[in-house]
Amino acid sequence: MKPHFFSLLIAGIIGLLPLHAQIPATTAKMNAFVSGLMSKMTLEEKIGQLNLLTPGGGVATGAVVSADVETKISKGQVGGLFGVIGVEKIRKAQQLAVSRSRLKIPLLFGSDVIHGYKTTFPIPLGLSCSWDMALIEHSARLAGIEASADGLCWVYSPMVDIARDPRWGRVAEGSGEDVYLGSKIAAAMVRGYQGDDLAANNTVMACVKHFALYGAAEAGRDYNTTDMSRIKMYEYYLPPYKAAIDAGAGSVMTSFNEIDGIPATANKWLMTDLLRKQWGFKGFVVTDYTAINEMMAHGMGNLQTVSALALNAGVDMDMVGEGYLTTLPLSLQQHKVTQRQIDDACRRILEAKYKLGLFEDPYRYCDDNRAGQEILSADKKKAARELGARSCVLLKNSQQVLPLKKSGTIALIGPLANNKNNMLGTWAVNGDPQAAVPILEGIKSAVGNSAKILFAKGANISDDSVFAKKVNVFGERIDIDPASAEQLRAEAVATANKADVIVAVVGEASEMSGEAASRSDIGLPGSQQQLLRALAQTGKPLVVVLMSGRPLTLTTENDLATALLEVWFPGIEAGNAVADLLFGHYNPSGKLTMSFPRNVGQIPIYYNHKNTGRPQGDGPTEKFHSNYLDVANDPLFPFGYGLSYTSFKYDHLKLDKATVGLKDKMDVSFTLTNTGAYAGEEIVQLYLRDKEATIARPVKELKDFKKIRLEPGENKTIHFTVDKEKLSYFNSNLQWMADPGMFEIMIGSSSADIRLKSEFELR
Ligand code: NOJ
Numbered sequence: 001m002k003p004h005f006f007s008l009l010i011a012g013i014i015g016l017l018p019l020h021a022q023i024p025a026t027t028a029k030m031n032a033f034v035s036g037l038m039s040k041m042t043l044e045e046k047i048g049q050l051n052l053l054t055p056g057g058g059v060a061t062g063a064v065v066s067a068d069v070e071t072k073i074s075k076g077q078v079g080g081l082f083g084v085i086g087v088e089k090i091r092k093a094q095q096l097a098v099s100r101s102r103l104k105i106p107l108l109f110g111s112d113v114i115h116g117y118k119t120t121f122p123i124p125l126g127l128s129c130s131w132d133m134a135l136i137e138h139s140a141r142l143a144g145i146e147a148s149a150d151g152l153c154w155v156y157s158p159m160v161d162i163a164r165d166p167r168w169g170r171v172a173e174g175s176g177e178d179v180y181l182g183s184k185i186a187a188a189m190v191r192g193y194q195g196d197d198l199a200a201n202n203t204v205m206a207c208v209k210h211f212a213l214y215g216a217a218e219a220g221r222d223y224n225t226t227d228m229s230r231i232k233m234y235e236y237y238l239p240p241y242k243a244a245i246d247a248g249a250g251s252v253m254t255s256f257n258e259i260d261g262i263p264a265t266a267n268k269w270l271m272t273d274l275l276r277k278q279w280g281f282k283g284f285v286v287t288d289y290t291a292i293n294e295m296m297a298h299g300m301g302n303l304q305t306v307s308a309l310a311l312n313a314g315v316d317m318d319m320v321g322e323g324y325l326t327t328l329p330l331s332l333q334q335h336k337v338t339q340r341q342i343d344d345a346c347r348r349i350l351e352a353k354y355k356l357g358l359f360e361d362p363y364r365y366c367d368d369n370r371a372g373q374e375i376l377s378a379d380k381k382k383a384a385r386e387l388g389a390r391s392c393v394l395l396k397n398s399q400q401v402l403p404l405k406k407s408g409t410i411a412l413i414g415p416l417a418n419n420k421n422n423m424l425g426t427w428a429v430n431g432d433p434q435a436a437v438p439i440l441e442g443i444k445s446a447v448g449n450s451a452k453i454l455f456a457k458g459a460n461i462s463d464d465s466v467f468a469k470k471v472n473v474f475g476e477r478i479d480i481d482p483a484s485a486e487q488l489r490a491e492a493v494a495t496a497n498k499a500d501v502i503v504a505v506v507g508e509a510s511e512m513s514g515e516a517a518s519r520s521d522i523g524l525p526g527s528q529q530q531l532l533r534a535l536a537q538t539g540k541p542l543v544v545v546l547m548s549g550r551p552l553t554l555t556t557e558n559d560l561a562t563a564l565l566e567v568w569f570p571g572i573e574a575g576n577a578v579a580d581l582l583f584g585h586y587n588p589s590g591k592l593t594m595s596f597p598r599n600v601g602q603i604p605i606y607y608n609h610k611n612t613g614r615p616q617g618d619g620p621t622e623k624f625h626s627n628y629l630d631v632a633n634d635p636l637f638p639f640g641y642g643l644s645y646t647s648f649k650y651d652h653l654k655l656d657k658a659t660v661g662l663k664d665k666m667d668v669s670f671t672l673t674n675t676g677a678y679a680g681e682e683i684v685q686l687y688l689r690d691k692e693a694t695i696a697r698p699v700k701e702l703k704d705f706k707k708i709r710l711e712p713g714e715n716k717t718i719h720f721t722v723d724k725e726k727l728s729y730f731n732s733n734l735q736w737m738a739d740p741g742m743f744e745i746m747i748g749s750s751s752a753d754i755r756l757k758s759e760f761e762l763r
Contacts, residue, residue, distance in 0.1 A: 442575020
């Protein structure tokens with residue numbers, strides 16, 4: 001076989017063979033298999049492969065659940081299922097497909113595995129704040145191992161939608177506002193899920209979502225219209241999807257929003273011209289939940305029309321809506337779609353099944369022994385604790401109140417202090433909130449008998465019962481205490497008065513962010529703000545531990561708190577991870593990946609903004625400059641910001657060239673020293689500004705970063721490489737290019753805390 005393969009390869013390289021003969025042997029084998037199978041399929045069976053259903057029974061993630069699923073599977077009318085988990089159930093459903101349906105084609109089994117499976121890790125926005133690609137990849141690897149042990153082979157992750165508006169609840173599921181960091185994380189997640197071999201029984205196929213621009217919903221209201229220039233798309237919103245695809249993501253999910261006026265699910269430019277032709281995507285595209293049907297509400301026609309539009313656009317699989325199943329036969333008859341389009345879509349689904357090894361063994365992911373070994377295993381819980389601690393961001397630490405001493409009396413106060421229901425965060429559909437470690441438990445086990453821990457609830461997450469009802473759709477996240485707000489507060493103050501230090505755990509309920517959880521006011525609910533005011537009045541040091549699925553407006557809390565620690569939703573090991581930070585077992589190293597605005601009026605707010613012709617500058621606000629009368633331009637906490645228990649000095653910046661050519665690689669080096677008393681990690685950030693471009697360019701853009709660990713007193717020389725890629729951008733013709741001229745280079749501890757800078761010229 002080998003000589004044959006090599007002669008083919010050489011002939012292919014020198015262009016003697018037609019294109020199909022240059023295909024690698026494994027692909028050729030798959031093509032032959034799929035073609036053989038398709039030659040036996042009826043039109044109905046082909047359309048059946050395009051049908052993805054959810055039989056309910058788990059958490060429904062949309063308004064509809066599918067009916068008659070068993071009958072449809074037996075008739076070959078289903079290509080895959082989601083919302084079914086566990087080896088036993090999946091085996092049963094698979095049996096229906098491979099024993100009852102005529103051609104015995106196995107089903108795909110998908111699930112929303114977003115931040116861990118049963119071992120829930122921190123929400124993705126939290127994970128992104130670790131800036132730790134190896135750890136993020138590992139989190140996806142572990143989630144893939146655990147999900148596949150429970151029968152699944154396909155996960156609806158990573159969610160790579162860039163977002164600049166924290167009112168949008170789904171910022172919790174993404175990696176924040178930056179395109180460079182977002183792209184690195186997208187690729188790391190795909191590598192983690194898919195590993196080196198998709199057909200292995202412990203890897204799963206990734207589904208990058210939501211293609212595209214879902215994070216740019218107007219006014220941060222979920223599912224809302226998006227509208228932006230192509231330059232903005234190419235430069236800031238599309239690259240993370242592309243990075244996931246370049247990393248080999250097997251599938252893509254469409255977004256609900258429109259793009260250039262056409263819903264993504266019917267957008268041929270997006271799904272075919274860009275995704276397949278320009279980017280070379282070879283996998284399959286699935287819609288989001290009933291996204292085809294929803295195009296009727298967008299005003300795109302009736303179910304038959306919108307289903308045909310989706311297929312024409314290049315969308316292969318219809319999630320839940322059954323528009324394909326019920327209307328494509330008629331559309332084919334009426335020449336609204338072609339046989340070729342149906343065949344192409346069917347082929348892509350079958351290829352995915354082939355790549356996952358399902359034709360070889362439909363029960364590949366149904367090993368009865370694996371679930372017991374993998375689910376909630378000790379190594380995964382250990383990783384959850386580590387990830388939990390590394391995702392947190394220390395926003396304030398005056399008087400070095402943190403880390404806490406394990407002595408005296410600590411008053412642990414707040415509605416999230418002894419709470420299991422909210423530790424996992426949004427989109428933890430397979431996790432069990434009751435398995436989570438509450439903060440109180442984590443703190444008690446950290447201090448043992450060395451300190452006294454007192455507890456009081458102090459406030460409800462919200463006192464508003466109408467609001468609570470909306471938030472409590474997946475279970476009670478906000479429980480309104482029978483005691484009055486005044487009583488709760490008085491009890492908390494009395495408890496605080498007995499202590500040396502107060503730790504207040506406050507914030508959002510987990511379902512105050514996530515899908516369909518937009519907020520127009522992103523402050524801490526009033527009940528909790530009043531609690532903090534009362535606690536601050538005691539005069540005791542006040543450590544605020546903040547849980548949230550988005551950046552909040554925190555100017556008041558920042559004034560009241562002695563220390564402020566953003567912990568997002570840390571996941572199943574919440575209490576232990578937070579205790580690790582509070583007592584200094586781990587020195588905080590996370591940095592924000594989204595700006596925290598001072599108020600909602602500043603939104604959208606992001607660090608890589610343009611300068612305008614009348615920039616405000618650093619001085620007092622001036623008339624006829626780009627500013628507000630009532631608030632500063634800058635955020636309260638900027639992108640890239642996060643404190644440590646130690647301090648770092650940056651010096652000796654050196655560029656190895658003053659001018660660089662397009663083919664050069666410039667070495668940028670500096671010295672980083674740990675000048676404090678604790679070992680710690682610093683995320684050093686490299687920003688560039690193009691000062692002479694053909695279009696207006698941002699004031700700075702992240703182009704590289706490193707996470708460096710140093711012992712107290714230790715220093716290291718850090719190197720970055722700057723090359724053409726880092727200096728390029730999309731010009732008005734959407735060409736990726738670099739302009740000769742001057743660039744500013746900045747090395748910072750955050751986007752606003754630039755420690756070293758210089759300039760160089762690109763020749
Ligand atoms: C709708 C969500 O937008 C998407 O992220 C999710 O994967 C699907 N529902 C399936 O649950």
